[in-house]
Amino acid sequence: MTAATIVKCPECGGDVELGAGVMVAEIVDCGICSSGLEVVSVDPLILALAPDAEEDWGE
Template sequence: MLKEACPECTGDVSVAPEVELNEIVECAECMAELEIVSREPLIIALAPETEEDWGE
C-alpha cells in the first residue's frame, strides 16, 4: 500500500500500488473525496466539486 497525507485533515490515506491516475479515493478519517494527481511520487489533492451543467 502507498501512503500519503490527506490535504484536508493530514490523516494517512492508503491506496493500492495499482491506483489509476485521476482516480477518486476517500480519506478514512475525514471522508473527503481525493483525486490521485500523480502516481510517482504519489500526490493526492481534494477532488474538484462536480458542477451542474443544467442541460447545457
C-alpha cells in the same frame, strides 16, 4: 499480494492507504475526514482535494 502505499490527506493530514494499481484522476476518500481526493500524480504519489461535482444542465 499487492503493496499498499500510505500518503497524507491534504485536508486533515490523516493517512490514506492506496493500492498499487492506483491511477491518475482516480477519486479516493479519506477514511478520517471523508474528503474526496483525486490522485494527481503517481510518481511521486500526490493527492489533492477532488473538484466538487458540478451539475450537468445538458449543455
